[in-house]
Structures are given as C-alpha cells and as structure tokens.
C-alpha cells in the first residue's frame with residue numbers, strides 16, 4: 472500500500488486526537504439554544520477569562536464569528552476598514568454585504584501589516600453622500616500574509632486611534648494563539664484593543680469544529696441573536712465545546728513546534744532554485760513561496776508535488792502555501808523539503824502538462 476500524501480495545504484485538516492475524541496465522548500451536554508449546555512458554558516467562560524472579556528459565544532465557524540462581529544458594530548450603509556488581503560474581505564463571499572448591508576474599505580499593509588498612519592485619513596465625513604465609517608477589522612495572525620503577526624505596538628496604536636475617533640475594533644483571531652505562542656504576549660493583552668475578538672479552535676488548535684466570539688456581556692447577548700439569525704444556533708454543542716476546551720488545555724503550547732517546523736521548511740525553500748519565499752520572514756506556521764514561471768504556474772507545480780506525495784495549495788497564479796500543523800512531524804518537513812527540491816529540479820527540465828485552474 473502506498474503512503475498517504477503529506478498534507479501541508481492547511482491547518483484545518485487535522486483530525487481529532489484520541490484524547491480529544493475521549494473528551495468529546497465524555498462531554499456533559501444540554502441544549503445550547505436554551506443556553507443549557509454546561510460544557511459550552513465552561514468553554515465560553517474559559518475563553519472570556521483568557522481574553523479578558525466579559526463573555527463569549529460559541530459558533531460553528533470563523534466565518535460566522537467574524538460576520539457576527541461585523542454585524543454587531545455595523546448596519547446597512549456603514550463601512551469597515553480592513554487590510555486588503557484579509558479573510559473577511561476575500562474569503563467570506565462579502566457576507567458583510569450579503570447579510571448586513573455593510574461596505575468594506577481595504578488598505579494594503581506592508582507584508583500584510585497595517586500602520587495607524589495609513590488609516591488616519593480614512594474616516595469619512597458626516598455627509599449624506601457617504602457611507603459611515605464604523606469599524607476597523609484586523610487579522611492576527613494574517614493568513615494570506617503567510618502567518619504574519621501584526622505587532623502588538625501597531626495593534627495598540629490602531630486601537631487607541633480607532634476608539635478616540637468613535638470606531639469599534641474587531642479582531643479576526645482565527646490564529647490568535649499562534650501570535651500568543653510566537654511572541655509570549657498574553658491573549659488578554661492582544662485582545663485588549665478590540666471590542667470583539669473571534670478565535671478558531673479548528674485551525675492550529677486541532678478541534679474538528681468551532682470558533683467563538685468574545686466581548687462585552689451586552690454585545691454577546693446581541694451576538695446570540697445574530698447567531699440564531701445566521702443559522703448557527705446549535706443544540707448539544709457540548710461535544711464540540713469539549714474538543715475546544717481540550718485544545719485550549721493541550722494544543723496551545725505545542726504551536727511552537729509548528730512554528731519551528733515552518734521555519735525549517737522555509738530555510739529549505741530558500742535553498743531551492745526557482746522557489747522564493749514571499750515574504751522571506753516566517754513568523755508562525757504558514758509559508759508562502761513564489762514559483763519561477765520557468766517551472767510552470769503554481770497550480771501545475773502543486774500537481775507535480777501531489778504526484779510525488781506532497782500536498783500544498785496554489786494561492787495565486789504564481790504562489791504556493793504550505794501550513795504546518797498537529798498532524799505533521801519533523802520527518803514530514805524533512806520529506807517535504809526533499810520532494811520540493813526534486814520537483815523543482817524536474818520542473819526546470821520538463822515542461823508542465825498544462826492546465827491552469829486556479830483555486831484561491
């Protein structure tokens with residue numbers, strides 16, 4: 472039987488560990504739409520305490536959590552400011568427009584990092600021709616920015632400026648714990664600049680399902696209404712909350728292993744002709760590299776990798792993403808580096824089969 476492929480496409484691919492499955496099986500549950508699930512309560516209280524917020528609400532996905540966050544701060548005719556490559560803007564079907572009648576204004580960060588000076592002129596004047604600027608959304612770590620950390624000083628400067636000017640702050644912290652582990656800065660300090668914080672348990676933390684939004688008690692009461700409206704009210708959700716609690720206990724500190732492996736993979740890629748890290752710096756668990764056109768496009772390159780037993784994701788016509796996670800180990804990185812080197816060499820000498828169906 473041939474080996475299963477090494478899967479570096481995403482940190483969402485992890486399967487629950489035996490310990491996590493046992494915790495899920497043992498979970499005490501109730502109906503969470505009635506607000507009677509004790510394990511969901513434990514998770515929400517634990518997360519709120521970790522983030523220094525009054526309350527939290529469990530939701531099925533990071534997309535829903537972000538969209539509830541936007542909906543809490545903005546209504547029809549309002550606008551939020553965000554980094555141009557962020558998930559809310561690029562990968563959520565503009566749900567803020569579809570579901571809430573809200574507009575987005577994008578700003579290109581330097582390697583996905585925003586500076587407060589880029590935002591100062593963007594608050595629209597009170598004028599009936601214009602949308603109302605209401606909210607700033609940040610993403611930390613930044614997915615399309617190759618896991619880049621938006622540094623704490625910039626977060627705090629943007630938060631201070633936003634609040635002084637009457638804007639709310641929402642954090643897409645799908646990978647906030649990667650930033651926590653990489654910097655040693657406590658979750659509550661990262662969260663302090665934001666009115667609402669979304670975190671995902673289903674990315675690097677390895678849970679099968681689940682995200683949560685945290686904020687003030689009043690905002691979370693309202694968030695429960697929006698969650699129901701968006702179809703996210705779940706019944707015996709304690710089985711999912713148990714996985715998330717297990718992840719918070721057991722899978723946060725180990726993110727450092729993913730970061731070390733991403734750094735090792737990045738170092739190997741720097742040595743391969745025809746592949747260039749974009750950006751060169753690797754902060755956490757995501758590596759993005761550019762494929763020289765002489766080796767074919769990114770989709771063709773990924774097809775060659777797949778044939779050699781390595782799965783990575785084309786994220787633009789020229790760029791490929793690799794993500795380290797719980798189900799990959801040191802050997803996976805060693806093997807991935809070997810396959811990348813072999814495939815790059817082969818691609819330099821053999822024309823690609825063709826086909827350019829991009830998927831990003």
Ligand SMILES: Cc1ncc(COP(=O)(O)O)c(C=O)c1O
Nearest residue numbers: 532533534535558610614643645
């Ligand atoms: C930064 C970021 N935010 C939000 C999401 C959405 O999460 P979900 O897939 O659970 O809706 C993702 C998913 O990959 C993400 O990377």
